[in-house]
Amino acid sequence: MSITDYWQARPPNHSWARRSGLCAVFLLVVLGSITSAFSQQMGSYAAYSDSWVDDSNPDAITIVGTGATQDSQNSYGHTYWVVTTLTSPSGRTTTATSSQTNGYSAYTAVETVLPWDWADPGGYFTQSRHWMCCPYMGGNPYTGAGCYPGTSSSSTSLTGISKAAYYESGGLGDRCTFDLSPGCNVTCSVNNLEDTCDNFQHYRTRWELWVKPPLVGRYCTGRARIIRYFEPPPCVDEPQ
Amino acid sequence: MRKVMILVSAIAIVTVITISGVLKAANPTTEAVSPPKASAVTALVQSQDPPGTIDGSVTPQLIPDDVAYELFFNFFSDRAAGERGKIQAYCNQTTLASVNLDSIFAAAAYYQQLVAPIDAQAQAIRDSNPHATPQDAALVNAQLAPLQAQRKALVTAAMDKLADFVGPAGAVAIRQHIDGRMKRQIKILPGPNMPVNGIAPGANPMAHH
Numbered sequence: 001m002s003i004t005d006y007w008q009a010r011p012p013n014h015s016w017a018r019r020s021g022l023c024a025v026f027l028l029v030v031l032g033s034i035t036s037a038f039s040q041q042m043g044s045y046a047a048y049s050d051s052w053v054d055d056s057n058p059d060a061i062t063i064v065g066t067g068a069t070q071d072s073q074n075s076y077g078h079t080y081w082v083v084t085t086l087t088s089p090s091g092r093t094t095t096a097t098s099s100q101t102n103g104y105s106a107y108t109a110v111e112t113v114l115p116w117d118w119a120d121p122g123g124y125f126t127q128s129r130h131w132m133c134c135p136y137m138g139g140n141p142y143t144g145a146g147c148y149p150g151t152s153s154s155s156t157s158l159t160g161i162s163k164a165a166y167y168e169s170g171g172l173g174d175r176c177t178f179d180l181s182p183g184c185n186v187t188c189s190v191n192n193l194e195d196t197c198d199n200f201q202h203y204r205t206r207w208e209l210w211v212k213p214p215l216v217g218r219y220c221t222g223r224a225r226i227i228r229y230f231e232p233p234p235c236v237d238e239p240q
Numbered sequence: 241m242r243k244v245m246i247l248v249s250a251i252a253i254v255t256v257i258t259i260s261g262v263l264k265a266a267n268p269t270t271e272a273v274s275p276p277k278a279s280a281v282t283a284l285v286q287s288q289d290p291p292g293t294i295d296g297s298v299t300p301q302l303i304p305d306d307v308a309y310e311l312f313f314n315f316f317s318d319r320a321a322g323e324r325g326k327i328q329a330y331c332n333q334t335t336l337a338s339v340n341l342d343s344i345f346a347a348a349a350y351y352q353q354l355v356a357p358i359d360a361q362a363q364a365i366r367d368s369n370p371h372a373t374p375q376d377a378a379l380v381n382a383q384l385a386p387l388q389a390q391r392k393a394l395v396t397a398a399m400d401k402l403a404d405f406v407g408p409a410g411a412v413a414i415r416q417h418i419d420g421r422m423k424r425q426i427k428i429l430p431g432p433n434m435p436v437n438g439i440a441p442g443a444n445p446m447a448h449h
Contacts, residue, residue: 040374041292042431046307049425050315052333056325064326070311072395073388075366075381076431104363105355107314134432136377151289155425213333215420 042134045071045080045106049153051126053211054113055221061116061209063088063157067098067128068109077102079133079141083149086112089122100141116159118207118225121238124157158212162220164189165235166204171197178204184235188220195226205233292430300423306395308418308426313398316348335417339410347405351398355391362387374434 051065065086071078079102085095098110114124129149133139139146164186166178176197180189188208195204208224227233289295296303319327328341336344362384369380403411 040378040434042377042434044428044430046311047427047429048311048422050422052330054326054329056329064330066315068311068314070307070314072307072310072391073362073384075362075384076377077366078431103359104366105359107310109314130429136374136434137432150429151293151427153425153427211333213421214424215335215416216333216337219333 042076042078042136043071043073045069045074045078045130045132045150047082047128047130047151047153049084049126049128049155051086051124051155051157052213053116053157053159053209053221055209055223058223061221061223062113063116063124063159064111064113065094065124065126065128065155066109066111067126067130067153068107069098069130069132071106074102074104074106077135078106079135079139079147080106080108081131081141082108082110082128083131084110084112084126084128086114087125087127088114088117088120089124090117090120092117092120102141116209118161118209121159121161121209124159126155126157128153160187160210160212160218161238162186162188162206162208162210163234163236163238164206164208165233166193166206167232168197168202168204181232181235186235186237187218188224193226195228198228201228201230203229203232205229289427290430290432294428296423296426296428300419300426303423303426303428305399305418306392307428308423309399310351310395311426312414312418312422313348313351316344317352319345334421335413339406339413343406343410344414347398347402350401350405351395354394354398358387358391358394362391377434 046069048068048070049066051063054062054064063086065084067082067084069080069082071080079100081100082098083095084098085093087093092114094112094114096110096112098108101108110128129152131147132150133141133147137146139148141147165181165184167181168176169179169192170177174197175194177192177194179192188210189206193204193206205227206224207227209221210218211221212218294302316327324341331337331339331341331344365383365387366380369376402414406414
């Protein structure tokens with residue numbers, strides 16, 4: 001029998017493959033055990049940011065940014081806190097830091113506010129940095145050593161101004177009535193308004209703050225200011 | 241034989257890569273900043289989230305209901321009377337506009353009342369443990385596991401009870417708010433990995449207890 005004949009006649013022998021396969025499975029099991037022993041994950045936690053317009057006080061409208069960290073099963077005694085920064089479209093900022101918590105049901109939150117500025121409409125950006133200290137990793141919440149920001153979360157409140165145009169339509173005494181200019185179609189407006197008469201300025205523009213949160217579209221706050229004009233004012237939403 | 245060699249080499253390479261990755265994850269680079277200093281952070285920074293993070297802005301459907309509802313309840317809990325206007329303003333700008341605010345406050349208080357006893361029990365178990373080694377932590381975890389399951393069931397009960405406080409339409413509005421707004425602004429972060437050799441040098445795990 002030639003060598004070629006031998007190899008052709010030889011029944012297939014998969015023992016080597018079986019052995020190496022078993023070996024691979026064994027190694028993978030060992031590897032898995034080592035990995036799981038090394039990488040015991042210490043729970044999980046939730047990070048959250050949100051923002052809105054607080055128009056409850058017409059004389060002090062504010063934008064509110066909030067950040068929260070929540071670990072409802074804080075078995076490992078992690079300490080959490082959150083640092084939230086709110087930034088206006090023009091770059092005004094405010095920052096606040098929450099209290100620290102390491103309770104089993106850990107929840108900490110902070111709110112920070114910016115006063116509303118009619119000259120500063122657009123996107124108000126809230127960003128929170130969620131800090132944590134792990135005692136098993138040398139974290140010390142008193143000194144900050146070994147503590148680190150686990151993540152950041154964010155939220156944006158889009159604000160805008162409806163600028164509606166009005167013309168003088170009548171008056172009684174020193175009080176005049178102004179009607180919405182025909183064709184003036186903005187997000188937030190009223191059909192007519194009253195204001196003190198002015199012999200020179202027969203037009204008015206009414207600015208109303210709106211906010212565009214998720215799901216509900218533009219929300220008219222009802223908070224407005226009235227400005228006198230010599231000539232027909234523009235009718236526009238800013239931003240469009 | 242050559243195939244066996246290749247197979248073993250491949251496994252060895254994978255092993256080295258995996259272990260080095262695990263060790264790196266167990267000892268992440270930390271930014272040691274004390275809380276007061278942290279408050280001065282004003283720069284807008286983008287964090288690099290660890291592997292396993294669920295980002296609700298990308299996959300809101302992966303944010304668990306119980307986590308989101310707990311954040312909702314916590315948001316409305318323990319509010320001072322002076323905050324009412326601010327919270328009503330928040331509701332007005334969401335799908336919660338038609339939901340009675342006092343009813344939401346009541347539902348949040350009910351949730352707190354439900355979980356308080358089990359949280360106190362769990363806190364006692366955790367605090368009675370020395371927290372000295374990873375083995376201690378594993379032991380505490382084993383003790384807390386049944387309580388964690390019970391707590392989750394209580395959160396579900398509080399969610400189910402919502403309609404009793406705010407009515408069926410209110411419960412739907414809250415569901416819309418949570419799914420459509422809150423979950424998109426939530427991240428779930430995996431906790432850090434337990435260090436291989438237990439507590440890192442200089443650690444004082446009981447310092448804050």
